[in-house]
Amino acid sequence: MRDFTLFLGKFLRHGTAIASLAPSSRWLSRATVANIDWARPSVIVELGAGTGPVTRVLARRAAPGSRVLVVERDPDFARLLRERFGDAPALEVIEGDARDLAGMLRDRGxxxxxxxxxxxxxxxxxRDARRDVIRAVGExxxxxxxxxxxxEMPWVYLGLYRRLFREVRFRFEPRNFPPGGVYYCRGVRPEGATP
Ligand SMILES: C[S@@+](CC[C@H](N)C(=O)[O-])C[C@H]1O[C@@H](n2cnc3c(N)ncnc32)[C@H](O)[C@@H]1O
Incomplete structure (x- = not known):
């Protein structure tokens, strides 16, 4: 309930920067990380973690030897994430803007x-923020x-993600409120990362 209230308050104050009324359900959170091979150590970045429903899955399931870097711009969410996941080995919460991802990674080697x-x-x-984020992801x-x-807008942005990435699949997840889904993408198109 605390998460829902905090989230709703942020949505009412910041609107499109939050773009959702409530944290993702456990079903949507699990679907989001379905691409990850949990048997292999990997480096995983989470952008826009909010109250941490997806972070929770990453903290529990990441293979030993993995590194999980969680980027959240909102200071209240970042503080909450640190309280919740500060003990998780190899997980770091970074308060900052996803646009600066490349620099954050460089600073951490x-x-x-x-x-x-x-x-x-x-x-x-x-538009320019989206271009910078996609460019940083590509780099x-x-x-x-x-x-x-x-x-939380199933299929609506398939065209957008196909313009940004070479390979895109969509999975619908009806057990979320509202019903949602995940775009699984690979290969940033150079033109997707340019103005
Ligand atoms: C829709 S919420 C998603 C929260 C969470 N992942 C979930 O599924 O419940 C979007 C989150 O992205 C964060 N955010 C928005 N723009 C950001 C940016 N440029 N850099 C980092 N975080 C950002 C917001 O503060 C918010 O926590």
Whole structure:
């Protein structure tokens, strides 16, 4: 309930920067990380973690030797995430803007990552912010790396993600309120990361 109230308050104050009335359900959170091979250590970035429903799955399931970097711009959410997941080995909460991802990784000695999991309101970001985020994702992912984007608008943005990535699949998740889904993407198109 605390998460719901905090989330709703942020939505009412910040609107499109939050872009959702409530945290993702456990079903949608699990679907978002379905691309990850839990048997192998990997480097995973989560962008826009909110109150941490997806972070919780990552903290529980990441293989030993993995590294999980959680980026959240809102200071209240970032504080809550640190309280909740501060003890998780190899998980770090970074308060900052997803646009600066490449620099955050450089500062931590991380070259390329295996997976980016995004709860960002990507379609409603201002155009230049979206371009910067997609560019940073393209610079940070390994060639075979995946970008996994939560949505509460099933299928609506398939065209957008196909313009941004070479390979896009969509999975519907009806057990969320509202019903949602995940875009599983690979291969940032160079033109998707340019104005
Ligand atoms: C729709 S909420 C998703 C929260 C969570 N992943 C979930 O599924 O419940 C979007 C989150 O993205 C964060 N956010 C928005 N723009 C951001 C940015 N440029 N950099 C980092 N976080 C951002 C917001 O503060 C918010 O916590």
């Amino acid at each position: 991380v070259d390329r990552v295996d997976h980016v999991v995004s709860g960002l309101p990507t379609p409603s970001l201002p 940070s992912l390994k060639p075979e790396g995946t970008f996994n984007q939560i949505t």
